[in-house]
Amino acid sequence: MGDSIVWLRAVTKDYGQGDVVVRALRGIDLTLDRGDFAAVAGPSGSGKSTLLNVMSGLDRPSSGEVSLDGRDLTRLSRSELSRLRLTRIGFVFQAYNLLPVLTAYENAEYVLMMQGVPASARRERVMGLLELVGLGGMEDRFPRELSGGQQQRVAIARAIASEPALILADEPTANVDSKTAAALLDLMQQLNEEKGVTFLFSTHDRKVMARAGRLIRLVDGRIAYDGEAGSLEALDADEG
């Protein structure tokens, strides 16, 4: 598996039962390497979110193997998966999903606190991160006092605060305008290049896909394309 962070073999995921079974993933083989800045693209219902959920242990595959950072997720208990997510995975959601009762600082601090990082170390790291994501001076604002783009920056700060091995971002730019989306991508790319954080994000947005170092194209639960994202020919072929 070399320097891979995520490793999937023959992964399938079915929903429903009896006669009504939806096959969301149909035999996925995929390896994500450390330092990847990868995008999962595909039309709605192609299995992007399911793939991210299976990789993070939020969903169990119907068959196949999933390994994260050398650990077989299919063999871990619910609490072990929870612990693994806490220490090894950062999440960025389409709807930001910040805790509304916590300030920007407290949201970014949350995972560190769960990990038992001392308060002084938390403060230093979180203040630095908020500065990094362009929210210096806004640490005491509650989510309702921030714009969508600012909330997503807090979410990114929360995701990278514990320096996870992998950040999974489900449509992270879907709810923000194009200018904010570009700024968020700049931020994620900067974190990837400067801190070596591995990113895998799902997206519909071709501009976002074009920024990814690697593009994984899903169609009907299968990988239709996995390669360089510089050229959009593969996308265009799918669009067609």
Added chain:
Amino acid sequence: MALVKIAWRSIWRNRRRTLITLSSIVLCLAIAVFFIAAQHGVYDRLVDEAVRMQSGHLCVEHAEYIEAPAIDLVVRDVSALRKRIERIHGVESTKALVIGQGVAKSASGSVGVAVLGVEPEVEMRSSPLARKIVRGSYLAEEDGASAVVGAELVKKLKLDIGKKLVISSNDMGGDLVEEQLRVKGIFETGSTEVDAYVIQIPLGFARKLYGMGDGLSGEATRLGIVLADADERGEVMDGVAGLLAGEQAVRTWEEVMPDLAAFIEMDVVSNYIFQGIILFLILFTIFNTLLMSVLERKREFAVLLALGTSNGRIKIQILLESAFIALLGVAFGLLVGGLVTGYFQAEGIDLSSLMEEGMSISGFAMDMVMYPALTAELLAVLGAVVFAATLLMSLYPMGQIKRIPVADVLR
């Protein structure tokens, strides 16, 4: 610390709902405090007046009197016995009573009565009846053929202060006896049963009427024992039992006034039901709030679970939220209930305009001015019950956490 902060802020996210929930708890708890304290107040006063007027908290009787009350079943050597009993710690006073039946006659007619031979000085100190003289005066130690009678009896027999009445009865030997008395005082307790039926006469005269032994030792139907603190009854009862001869028995007021005891017991049960309903309303309100608050935050909890927060930690957060709501509700509920009840405990609630005829239970007139009896124990028990029950109520919402399909909710 973080959980405490999140829990505290979370209960104020839906400020209106939390305030409505708290108001419900405060109102229900305050009502519960008031009514339970009022009930205790009524019982305490009723029992206190009843025991002071009749039996005492404890009493010594002839062992067979309770089965078949008869004038010849007496306690002997009363004077010597009461001296020994009064030395027992916790005994406030003792009172000798002669209890008999008879017919009271005047020029206007005759009516069956209960004749109570009492010690005027003792009664003046302890009996509520002695304080309810509306005309004339109460008996004095030196009185002979004098009686205090109820206002209703006065009406029936057309009596008045200084007028004569004749009591006919059977003495200890079974012979028919008659004595003439003069009305010295008229009492009005508010209970028709008491006011139309009870005549009090001096103990010495009652002994003479019924042919009982008098003198230093004396005989009486009952030697009542009034306690300074009713809670010490058990110890005093043991002490008294050790002093008694074989034909004597010590009884509790519940044994000698079973009707009153049964009424209170029945009323206590009905009040338990009432209290249960109030508690159910409080808990249902809390449960509804807790459950709604968890169900409408499924997505938020799903995010926390996705981030790696353990089920247990989220459950503790919900428990803390429940505890905050319960603490606030209980604190303000007890405060409001305590203040309102405390006010009426000091001022009393006059119910006489609601019940002009008055009310009596087993022949004991209830005071129409009700004084709730608020105790720290009542507040502590009610507060603890609501608090503990709230934490129990939070178990179900807590159980919902593990059922949250995280991936589906976040999709």
